[in-house]
Amino acid sequence: MRAALMGAAVIGVGTVMGAPTSASAAMLSFLLTSDFCTGTCGTAPFGTVTATDIGAGEVQVTVTLTAGETFAKTGALSMNTLAWDLAGIPTLTDFTSFTNNPAVALASTTAGSIGGDGSGTWQYAIDCPTCGNGTSPPQLLSPITFDISATGLSTASFVQNPPSNGHAGLFFAADIMGANGNTGVVGAPTVVPGPIVGAGLPGLIAACGGLLVLARRRRKLVA
Numbered sequence: 001m002r003a004a005l006m007g008a009a010v011i012g013v014g015t016v017m018g019a020p021t022s023a024s025a026a027m028l029s030f031l032l033t034s035d036f037c038t039g040t041c042g043t044a045p046f047g048t049v050t051a052t053d054i055g056a057g058e059v060q061v062t063v064t065l066t067a068g069e070t071f072a073k074t075g076a077l078s079m080n081t082l083a084w085d086l087a088g089i090p091t092l093t094d095f096t097s098f099t100n101n102p103a104v105a106l107a108s109t110t111a112g113s114i115g116g117d118g119s120g121t122w123q124y125a126i127d128c129p130t131c132g133n134g135t136s137p138p139q140l141l142s143p144i145t146f147d148i149s150a151t152g153l154s155t156a157s158f159v160q161n162p163p164s165n166g167h168a169g170l171f172f173a174a175d176i177m178g179a180n181g182n183t184g185v186v187g188a189p190t191v192v193p194g195p196i197v198g199a200g201l202p203g204l205i206a207a208c209g210g211l212l213v214l215a216r217r218r219r220k221l222v223a
Contacts, residue, residue, distance in 0.1 A: 027052045028155045029196045030171045030188035032065075036076070036118030037186065041069070041178025046186045047142070048196050049082070049172045051155045058094075058149045059157070063172075065142040068179030073131050073140075076117040076185045077175040080107055081140060083114050083122035084172050086150075086157045092124070094149035101141040102130045106148070119173040119187045120164030135177050160189075 028051050033044040047065035054060045063082055065071065071081055081104060089111040097103040104126045107114070111123035128140045150157075160169025170187035177183045 026155070027194055028158070028191050029194065030158075030191050031196065032172070032174060032186045032188050034119070034167060034170060034187035034189050035184075036116075036165070037176075037178060037182045037184025039182045040180070041176060041182050041184060041186060042180040044186075046176060046178065047174065049174075049188055050195060051158055053155050054147065057151055057153045058147060059153055059155055060145065060147045062143055062145045063174060065174075065176065066179075069142070070135055070177045071128070071131075071140040071142065071144075072135050072175045072177045072183045073128060073133050074175055074183055076183065077119075077125070077173060078115045079133075080114060080125035080127045080175065081144070082172060082174050083116055083119075083125040085123045085159050085161045086111070086153070087159045088152070088157070089123060090150035090153060090157070092148050092150050094147070096147040097126075097144075098146060099140070099144040101144075102128060102138055104140070104144055104146055105129050116161075116173045116187075117185045118165045119167070119170055119185045120161050122161055122173060134183065158191075 030049040032046040032048065035041050035044060045066060046069050047063060050062045052060045073079055077083060092106065092109040095106040097105065107125040107127050114122040114125050116122050126146060131138055131140050158171055160171055163169050167189060170189050171191060172188040173185050176186055
């Protein structure tokens with residue numbers, strides 16, 4: 001059974017923080033801590049995904065990798081950059097990439113079955129059509145930002161994919177090359193309200209349940 005955005009969130013090396021019982025927050029953050037890379041991709045967290053409600057039926061997603069990690073384009077995530085699932089499997093009606101280094105694209109407006117190696121299968125994904133394979137140039141740089149729209153879409157729509165390979169479900173999966181040079185998929189099993197500053201900082205293990213959460217100004221990006 002897919003878990004909604006609720007329950008306890010295990011952060012980093014195991015510090016536990018109570019997650020919201022409802023995903024109604026305007027911004028949610030997802031730590032990329034699950035490692036499915038061949039030979040591991042090193043030390044987690046590998047980055048952060050933030051989802052922000054910016055309008056009726058519209059969510060902005062930003063993926064920021066930890067320093068030393070880079071995006072990859074391999075078969076581990078079916079040649080996609082980032083994958084996720086949505087409750088109700090809606091048809092996406094609009095997509096805007098604010099990443100021009102180079103731009104990312106929506107793999108499909110409808111839910112599919114996207115292979116993600118040890119992370120399982122996924123409904124939706126973005127890819128980098130003009131990026132080189134592996135980590136060859138041109139290479140996608142962090143951070144990446146895009147908007148997606150659908151009827152009734154909100155941050156509450158992001159749900160965990162089906163349990164697979166020992167994990168209980170993930171909210172996002174990304175294809176990366178770790179700081180140690182290995183490539184593969186990393187996933188986000190947990191969610192916390194608000195932004196997380198410095199995904200790779202020791203300050204993630206801090207007071208109030210294990211996260212250093214700082215206010216960060218966000219604005220809607222305009223094409």
